[in-house]
Amino acid sequence: MINHLGGSVPIELGSLTKLVGLYFGQNNLRGKLLSSLGNFTSLKFLGVASNNIEGDIPDDIARLTQIVDLELSMNNLSCVFPPAIYNLSLEDLSISFNSFFGSLRPDFGNLVPNTRFLYLEGNYFTGAIPKTPPNISNLQVVAMEYNKLIGSIPSSFGKVRNLQLLELYHNSLGSHSSGDHEFLEYLTNCTKLRTLSVAENRLGGGGDLPTSIANLSVNLIHLSLGKTTSLETFLMTLGIS
Incomplete structure (x- = not known):
């Protein structure tokens, strides 16, 4: 609920150590995340999305060993992917539309093993997409659009059997070559x-799409490939021209 709360997150919150849920979303809070948040060792949900929180994420967040849902989207947070988040019990991680930067660790998937919903879009992440997301066995949503990611789209996404949404648009993925579409298979x-x-x-060098695209999930309701091939070629690939 929007209450238009202003100012900074009150430091007195640090004394409420038995909190299980804390939600300050959609307000006008400013300042930085308090290191005293680490005192909430029973916390399972922390939501401060849609505020004006700035700075980095304090290392004390690593003490929140019970947390399953962390929502920090749409603030002014700026740092590399927070090491404090690794090895938590997170199922839902949303840090989209901030100013996070740098590359994701190659073993990223091993460090957030319980994640089901991963929202990293709208930041300044660079480098390649880690090839380890398949190690996140319950992963359902991957949103990494509007970053500065490069390299190929890992074929290992094909091992994420529960995947329902994969959004990687508006990056610099691929090399304008025919092999860029191998991940579709x-x-x-x-x-x-x-x-x-x-x-x-x-993506793509102007050649045909792999015929395997016609074998994508029968549950697929939204497919956006951009200017990778002509409409005629695309329809022929699907066998409907």
Whole structure:
């Protein structure tokens, strides 16, 4: 609920050590996240999305060993992917539309093993997409659009059997070569996939799409490939021209 609360997060909150849920979303809070948040060792939900929180994420967050839902989206947070978040019990991680930067660790998937919903879009992440997300066995949503990611789209996404949404558009993925579409063949294993969006990248060299695209999930309701091939070629690939 929007209450238009202003000012900074009150330091007195640090004494409420038995809190299980804390939500300050959609207000006008400013300042930094308090290191005293680490005192809430019973906390399972922390939501401060849609405020004006700035700075980095304090290392004390690592003490929140019971937390399953962390929502920090739409603030002014700025740092590399917070090491304090690794190895928590998070199922839902949302840090979208901030100013996080730098590359994700190659072993990223091993460090957030319980995650089901991963929202990293609208930041300044660079480098390649880690090839370890398949180690996150329950992963359902991956949103990494509007970053500065490069390299290929990992074929290992095809091992994420519960994947329902994969949004990677508006990055710099691919090399304008025909091999850029190889990941589509592996995604045919993701039978629950409903949304796939990879437009506005550097995918494809103007050749045909792999015929395996016709074998994508029957549950797919949104497919956005961008200017990777002609409409005629696309329809022929699907066998409907």
